[in-house]
Each structure stands twice: as C-alpha cells, then as structure tokens.
Amino acid sequence: MDVYESALDLIGGTPLVRIRTGGAAAVYAKLEYLSVGGSAKDRIGLRMIEQAEKDGLLRPGGTIVEATSGNTGIGLALAAAEKGYRIVLVVSDRVSAEKVDTLRAFGAGVVVKSSGLPREHPEHPISFAARLAETTPGGWLANQYDNPANPEAHYLTTGPEIWRQTEGRVTHLVSCIGTGGTISGAGRYLKEVSGNAVQVIGADPASSVYSGGDGRPYFIEAAGHFVHPDTTRDVWPTSYHLDVLDRIVPVADRQALDTLRQLARTQGLLVGGSSGTALAAAHRVAAAAGPDDVVVVILPDSGRQYLSKYFNDTWMLRLGFLDGDETAARVADAVPEGSDASPLPYVNTRADIAEALAVLRARALAGADPVLPAGPCPAGPERRPMAPELTGSVSLSAVEAALLHGTAAPSDRLADHLEPPLPHIGYGEPVEEALARLARHAHDTAVVLRDGCAQALITSSGLRAALPTPR
Structure with missing residues (x-):
C-alpha cells in the first residue's frame, strides 16, 4: 500500500479506463474524479495557491477568494485546509446542493449569488468575488479564468500522464471547455511532445458561444460559456488558448445527460454533466477514427456531485429531459398539436408596461388565458426561451390594477413589476402529478418544458383533457 504525507500528494495521478464504443478506435477515459478532491480542478487549486505563495500574493494567515461552479472551489478548499488558509467561495444559485455541501464540509465560507445577472453587475459571482478579495485583509483572488497557473497545471501533470499512460500512442484528446485550462494545458503538451500529431477536440454545450451557439x-x-442577454461585452477567459484546439464538437444537453446515465448503467462509472458532454463528443470522434487511433477523453468529475439533478428522475422529468411512461397519460398528450412549430408567447422584460399590456389584451381578445411568462430573452418569440430565462410572469389583471391604483405607469420597465415565474412542468411528466403541482400556484397556467426549453403554455383544463375518460 502506498503511503503519503498529506492529501495534497493524492492530487492527480488518475487512471485511464477503456470505454466500450463498438467502433474501431480505442477510447480511454481519464477518470479525474479519482483525484482526492473529486475532480480535475484539484490540480489547478494546488498549482494556483503554490504559485501565489511563490509570488508573494498569498501569505500566512491570508484568505483565498474565488468565484466557482464548485469543483475549483473544492480543489482550493482542500489545499487551504492542509495549508491553514481561510477561504471564501462565491457560487451561483444553479450550482448543485451537493457541491455547496462539500465546500462547507472543507470549512469554506460559501456565498450564493444569482446566476441571472450580466457579468458587469456588482452582484454577479465573479464581480462579487473580485470585490470581496479587494476588501478582505490578506485577501487573494484565485481568478481561475485568467490565472496562467490554471493551464500550466495541466501542461505539467495531465498531459504528461496521458502520454505516459498511452505509451505515446494517443492520437486524439477530447475535453470539455469551461475556463479552458484543462484542454489548453494538456492539449498543448500533447501537441508538443507528439510533433503536433495529436488532435485536440473541444466538447461544448450546443448553446455555448465557444462552439458557435x-x-x-x-x-x-462547469462547461461552456454562457452570455447573459444584458452583457455589454463578452469576455473570454485568458486560460482558454483557442490556438491549441483543432475543432469543437457541440453537444445538446439531452445527449450529454443520456450519455452519462448510460455510462453508469453499462460500465459502472458515475460521472458528472461535463463528463457526459465530453464522452458524447468522444463517441463522435471515435466513430470517424481508425483502428490504429487512440482517443483519450477527460472526465472531469463525479456523478455524486449531481445525484439531486442528472441522476434524479424527478428533476429530469420536470425539465423535460425524460419522455416518461408513454402508456400512461403524460403532459405531452395534453400539448396542442403544432406547438413544436408555433412560437411560444412570452413578454420580454426589456419591454415597458404599455407594450406588455397590448400583448396581454390581444391574447384576452383571442380567448387565451391573459397571463404570460416573462424574461430577458435575447431574441424574438421565434426563439424558444430556456427555463432559466423565464424569470417572472405578467398577468392582465395585475397590470391593469397597478395602472388603476397608480403603482405603475405605462412607461415603467416591465422588469420592475414582475409576478413570480409560472410553474414549469415537463413534457414526459404524468398528468396527475402536473395537475397537483399546478393547483398549488396562483395562476392556472404552466410552461411545458422539453429538454429544458419552453415548448408551450397549458392550463389545468388542458391537462385534464388528456386524462382517460372514466367508464
């Protein structure tokens, strides 16, 4: 049995395991979740801290501050625990509960901020973390997005490990792009050592701007690059070295989630969402590769961090990522035909009260329920909004009452007068469950989601119409 002096000696050194694909090329997954902190970010957490110590930026008794989607925070927190630093981490409200609990277990202070803010907003996690580091005595901002120690950690460790483990036979590297550090560092090393023979392929959520979304x-x-519609300038991380990549493969959320769930059930490997994205891309790469090719895909973290999400059937059903039991009455059976092709009615929160009122009155005249979802969606109604974009709702009765009582003016921004969001129900959910949930809300209208995307509006009467007629 190997014996180590501390947890820091257990960072990295992760194995490769063969993935069954049915294709000619060999596919090996690098299981980064077997690092001591559970992800590829252990490597950069330690490297960034050690470089900051060397540069005199982080001194004994100092405080580490970082904005994180969880894994980098865990890597920093375990190193901080061993080295005796205080650490405060800023996360968005979309980070899994398991990650937040893990950060706190390591003794980190955790600040949760809204994910629905543009980068320039002072309460955005990155902006807030930067300000917190500046105002905290002895504070040091890790700044993984622009810290050169991020890609360097993978250049010095991940790349050489892959080259040694494959005995120099690796021909393709597939990795997700988040901060860009993993693919930039490991990819650059493999290109240099192979005389530029290794192809480096990025895997990216389909709507991320990295892949053209x-x-x-x-x-x-922990993957891709989201741009809030109110962002004035899109800033890419300097940890991402685009020149290292040969190409990028976009992967839809459903395909990523199906891939990671299938991997757990067929090979006993429990991995996270970005791993599902990377593996789905690796399958495509391998399908076009030959029998002499060796594809290595980096699986960044464990599925244990997402048991309440990606491996939870209720979560998957409510967001429309599962089709449900087709032999029973489903929400899908209640959605009017043609909803896939027709625009979803909603009101952009950039509108004023007068614009919203005109839309709502037109719907009332047409006999439709005069309540609509609202959100800061960047395109017109021909582009179906994703669930996180629908940040509120607006109803005809509430708007007219506000105007009548003088609590709102026609020129007011709609964003300042929103009601709570309409309930979301998934395409594959049982009708009975959807009805029970809708009954607990103020409005009798719900948004139907398919693959996390708003597909249609439906009322309780529309849902009941899909139930079998009693005999």
Whole structure:
C-alpha cells in the first residue's frame, strides 16, 4: 500500500479506463474524479495557491477568494485546509446542493449569488468575488479564468500522464471547455511532445458561444460559456488558448445527460454533466477514427456531485429531459398539436408596461388565458426561451390594477413589476402529478418544458383533457 504525507500528494495521478464504443478506435477515459478532491480542478487549486505563495500574493494567515461552479472551489478548499488558509467561495444559485455541501464540509465560507445577472453587475459571482478579495485583509483572488497557473497545471501533470499512460500512442484528446485550462494545458503538451500529431477536440454545450451557439443557458454545470442577454461585452477567459484546439464538437444537453446515465448503467462509472458532454463528443470522434487511433477523453468529475439533478428522475422529468411512461397519460398528450412549430408567447422584460399590456389584451381578445411568462430573452418569440430565462410572469389583471391604483405607469420597465415565474412542468411528466403541482400556484397556467426549453403554455383544463375518460 502506498503511503503519503498529506492529501495534497493524492492530487492527480488518475487512471485511464477503456470505454466500450463498438467502433474501431480505442477510447480511454481519464477518470479525474479519482483525484482526492473529486475532480480535475484539484490540480489547478494546488498549482494556483503554490504559485501565489511563490509570488508573494498569498501569505500566512491570508484568505483565498474565488468565484466557482464548485469543483475549483473544492480543489482550493482542500489545499487551504492542509495549508491553514481561510477561504471564501462565491457560487451561483444553479450550482448543485451537493457541491455547496462539500465546500462547507472543507470549512469554506460559501456565498450564493444569482446566476441571472450580466457579468458587469456588482452582484454577479465573479464581480462579487473580485470585490470581496479587494476588501478582505490578506485577501487573494484565485481568478481561475485568467490565472496562467490554471493551464500550466495541466501542461505539467495531465498531459504528461496521458502520454505516459498511452505509451505515446494517443492520437486524439477530447475535453470539455469551461475556463479552458484543462484542454489548453494538456492539449498543448500533447501537441508538443507528439510533433503536433495529436488532435485536440473541444466538447461544448450546443448553446455555448465557444462552439458557435448564441450563449443561452444550458443545464450542464462547469462547461461552456454562457452570455447573459444584458452583457455589454463578452469576455473570454485568458486560460482558454483557442490556438491549441483543432475543432469543437457541440453537444445538446439531452445527449450529454443520456450519455452519462448510460455510462453508469453499462460500465459502472458515475460521472458528472461535463463528463457526459465530453464522452458524447468522444463517441463522435471515435466513430470517424481508425483502428490504429487512440482517443483519450477527460472526465472531469463525479456523478455524486449531481445525484439531486442528472441522476434524479424527478428533476429530469420536470425539465423535460425524460419522455416518461408513454402508456400512461403524460403532459405531452395534453400539448396542442403544432406547438413544436408555433412560437411560444412570452413578454420580454426589456419591454415597458404599455407594450406588455397590448400583448396581454390581444391574447384576452383571442380567448387565451391573459397571463404570460416573462424574461430577458435575447431574441424574438421565434426563439424558444430556456427555463432559466423565464424569470417572472405578467398577468392582465395585475397590470391593469397597478395602472388603476397608480403603482405603475405605462412607461415603467416591465422588469420592475414582475409576478413570480409560472410553474414549469415537463413534457414526459404524468398528468396527475402536473395537475397537483399546478393547483398549488396562483395562476392556472404552466410552461411545458422539453429538454429544458419552453415548448408551450397549458392550463389545468388542458391537462385534464388528456386524462382517460372514466367508464
């Protein structure tokens, strides 16, 4: 049995395991979740701290501050625990509960901020963390997005490990792009040592701007690049070295989630969402590769961090990522035909009260329920909004009452007068469950989601119409 002096000696050194694909090329997964802190970010957490110590930026008794989707925070927190630093981590409200609990277990202070804010907003997690580091005595901002120690950690460790483990036979490296550090560092090493023979392929959520998407929200944590519609300038991390990549493969959320759930059930490997994205891309790469090729895919973290999300059937059903039991009455059976092709009615929160009122009155005249979801969606109604974009709702009765009582003016921003969001129900959910949930809300209208995307509006009467007729 190997014996180590501290947990820091257990960072990295992760194994490769063969993935069954049915194709000619060999595919090996690098199981980064077997690092001591549970992810590839252990490597950069330690490296960034050690470099900051060397540069005199982090001194004994200092406080580490960082904005994180969880894994980098865990890597920093375990190193901080061993080295005796205080640490405060800023996360968004979309980070899994398991990650937040893990951060606190390591003794980190955790500050939760809204994910629905543009980067420039002072309460955005990155902006808040930067300000917190500046105002904390002895504070040091790790700044993983722009810290050169991030890609350097993978250049010095991950890349060499892959080269040694494959005995120099690796031909393709597939990795998700988040901060860009993993693929930039490991990819650069493998290109240099192979004489530029190794192809480096990025895996990216389909709506992420890295792969050419429009930057809308997605449901895979710790991957891709989201752009809030109110962002004035899109800033990419300097840890991401685009020149290292040969190409990028976009992967839809559903495919990523199906892939990671299938991997757990067929090979006993429990991995996270970004791993599902990377593996789905690796399958495509391997399908086009030959029998002499060796594809290595980096699986960044464990599925144990997402048991309440990606491996929870209730969560999956409510967001429309599962089709449900087709032999029973489902929400899908109640959705009007043609909803897939017709625009979803909603009101952009950039509108004023007068614009919203005109839309609502037109719907009332057409006999439709005069309540609509609202959100800061960047495109017109032909682009179906994702669930996180629908941040509120607006009803005809509430708007007219506000105007009548003088609590709102026609020129007011709609964003300042929103009601709570309409309930979301999933395409594959049983009708009975959807009805029970809808009954607990103020409005009798719900948004139907498919693959996390708003597909249609439906009322309780529409849902009941899908129930079998009693005999």
